[in-house]
Amino acid sequence: MKAVYVVRDPEVARVLVDPMRRAILSFLREKPMTQAQLADELGLSDASLNYHMKILKENGLVTLTKKVAEEHGIIQKFFSPAACLFVYDIDALPKDIARYFYPQSLERARSVISMHNLGIEAHDAHSVNAISDNLSRLLVSTAKAYVKKEVSYGNDELIHEIYGKAISALGKSTTNNSTPQRRKQ
Numbered sequence: 001m002k003a004v005y006v007v008r009d010p011e012v013a014r015v016l017v018d019p020m021r022r023a024i025l026s027f028l029r030e031k032p033m034t035q036a037q038l039a040d041e042l043g044l045s046d047a048s049l050n051y052h053m054k055i056l057k058e059n060g061l062v063t064l065t066k067k068v069a070e071e072h073g074i075i076q077k078f079f080s081p082a083a084c085l086f087v088y089d090i091d092a093l094p095k096d097i098a099r100y101f102y103p104q105s106l107e108r109a110r111s112v113i114s115m116h117n118l119g120i121e122a123h124d125a126h127s128v129n130a131i132s133d134n135l136s137r138l139l140v141s142t143a144k145a146y147v148k149k150e151v152s153y154g155n156d157e158l159i160h161e162i163y164g165k166a167i168s169a170l171g172k173s174t175t176n177n178s179t180p181q182r183r184k185q
Contacts, residue, residue, distance in 0.1 A: 001029075003149040003158055005061075005083035006140055008092040015059045016086065017100040020044070021052050025061065025081045031153045032065040032078035053079070084151050085159050087143045090136055105136045134173060138166040 007013050016022055020042070027033060027041055039049040056062040065080040090098040090105070109132035142165045151158050 001080050001151060001153065002083040003146040003151045004085050004087060004143040004162070006087050006089055006143055006147060008089045010094055010097050012059050012061070013088065013093050013097045013101075015055055015061065016088075017097065018052070021056055021061075022086075024049075024052055024056065025086065028062060028079060028081040029084055029153070032080045034076050034078055038079075080153070084155060085143065085146075085162060087139050088136070089140045090133075091140075101136075102132070105132045108132070109135045131170070135166060135170050138169045138173075139163070142166045142169065 007016060016025075023042060024038060027038060033041070035046070035049055035053055038044075038053075039046050042049065044052075053062065061082050062079045063082060064077055066078045068076045068078065070076060088098070088101040088104075090101055093101075106128065109128060139162065142162050146158070146162060149158075
């Protein structure tokens, strides 16, 4: 599977606005799964999962990885995501689509600040939003170096590496920027 898919196409982004489709891709990142396995994991009916999988397949976001014949002749089809990590290029997307990814970017920024204790003070929404926008852009620029790289299933090390580089760049940019401020040590 490819390491990174940078989402710039508005049609693909529209598909990924749906959180259930993002959840499907997240489960498939761990290992190839059948639609029945996915439906069970996600608590979806077969019809609902079929609907989402059809859209994901039509847009090249999932692929058929393997077919396995069972004892009774039933063929099990296993699916994988098109990439390990999907990064949304909000600058390339129309605002009416990009706005759906802002909350995800905002939560990502909050988590990064908390988990990595970068020493950045962001006391107001404007500062947090600036960090969110900056981190989203840094993730896109960092991820571009990985687009053609292939990875194995369940490879979270790559995600940590990409985020780590983006976070490092975020830390460097905050020392050169007036917003947000770096905390005095």
